[in-house]
Amino acid sequence: MLAQQLVNALSLGGVYALFALGFTLIFGVLDVINLAHGAIFMLGAYAALQAVLLLKLPLPAAIVVAILVAALAGLLLDRFIFAPLRARNAPHLAPMIATIGLAISINSAVQGIFGAENLRFPVDALPAEAFQMGTIRVTLIELQIIFLSILLMVALLWGLKRTRVGVALRAIAESPKAAALLGIDVEKLFGVTAVIASILGGVAGVLIALYSNALFPTMGQPMLHKGIAVVILGGMGDIRGAMLGGLFLGFAEVFAVAYIGSTMRDAVAFGLLFAILLLRPQGLFGQAAQRRA
């Protein structure tokens, strides 16, 4: 049972980490708590589903569609919500409240168009293969989820470290003013960040929909709560922290069920988060009074 639970935890934790990465990226660079991240997560899942149902695309192409839709959502999010508020030097709470409104609007729109009931990917769209290794049973889908989430995380880490955009982003996370003085097009990179973060959220949405076989308009809500917890645990705005925090939450949830009891699933997982924050108020990787991207 232990090995099987490890597989469960890895797939779930991978998705949590992916979601939290986008969330923390926006916080780190734009200094905004994006409460519409859960809605974009849901949007990605629905986009992929519609690509499969309406356009009859295979799954990998459907994920590309989800990426495009999420990217567009991120672009619009920055252009029409964050940018005007930045220009007006609005207080911190303004973009946060605006994203709550946006999330509700997106949820209602999706519910109006596609209905409130649960949907799922058609059976023949998913690879049905499963591998039996001793007592462990892993489906191809789970392997792909684990692979894709690791791939995206590595790509993000590498991009931040090695590319010009990545370096610029880290500079902005340190200080937008200083970055602007260095000749970085800060406004443009804010947009880029919102797009990348939304793509991560959208892909996470597709993956959880594939993993759990359920899509519904409010699916982003519990994810958002978990995302916030993970980001705080990892240290606000810290990339490695979000990754490890996501994996940690996945493991905590799965093993709470396995060894303590399913009634305690969220209590144990969030209790542990709380305990860690008591010991390290700045989070696992956070540094007091300093942000990093």
Add this chain to the structure above:
Amino acid sequence: MSARTFLAAVVLAWGALGDVASAQIKLGAAEALTGNAAQYGLPIRKGFELAMGEINAAGGINGRKLELIIEDEQGKKEEAINVFKKLIFQDKVLMLFGPTLSNSAQASDPVAQGAKVVVFGTSNTADGITSIGNYVFRNSVTEADILPVTLKVALQKTGLKKVAVLYGNDDAFTKSGYDNFKRALEGLKIPVTTTETFAKGDVDFKPQLTKIKASNPDAIVLSALVAEGAPVMVQARQLGIHLPFIGGNGMNSPKIFELAKDSSDNLWVGSPWSVENPAPENKKFIAAYQKAHNALPDQFAAQAYDAMHIVAQALKNVKLSGKLDGDRKALRDALPGVQFSGATGPFKFRQVTDKAGKPAGYDAVQTAIVSVTKGNQYVIQK
């Protein structure tokens, strides 16, 4: 007379005129038309509308047509209370149907009881709803009556010896389903290998299922709504668990064949209604529903359809005076005597008692049909 009092007088006169002139009998329904419970509320609305169409097409109730005001209670307790108040005090309906979930009924039915208006649940199956008071009715058979029968049939046919239990612990309906399963399992002396829970809106059940698999049961008893129940079955099959599932009312919906397509085999459910039941009333209902909606009905549509016919039956024996309070009470007094045979088979009411042992509301008396799923359809077990 000031302008304001004049206006008030006009409004009053208009209202009174309206009452006299209205040939329609106004009924209300509070159902979840949006939100997660909409998958039950929407078929319920279709069931009401179908029955009402039939009744009105056949001349209505003693020459008066039925009118139904449907409000969305979103599957939430607070909304159900709001909507109940609106229907009772503002729309002044004669009686009302709903709400969709037992959870909401616990909160909103006392409002109707207090206002002395019949509230008729068509989908509330949790314990204790009708003990709220003598204005509370339902034609949804309680899980306390159905689940022991389902378990017994599954036991005979599969020879299971021990079971694992999985249920949603944050919902009045699934929790009460669990309590009834537990009682029935104790009664049949079937040992439970492990009891696991989940919460509404959960999407990942693999940790629980992995644990259940390790406990090596012969079957899994599942108290869930189809929104969570379907992914549970899919994920179980993914983990290589091919055991029978024994479900409650919430799992008795053809939606399972959509949401858990090709993973839905070997699910045992009991219900007074089955799409496969060949009774003529049921065949007529299914044909009419399919004609109207181009889809198969479910249990929720069937029970709503029957409920509207039951109320119509009672109304035929009530002389409506036009005085709301008197009419509401007259309907209450007429309802318990109704005997009816509809899509869910022969039906009558049985009075229950409240916690203090005093006579309270009315539950349904019906026989359960146990079915098992095979090849994406239900097969009735005799």
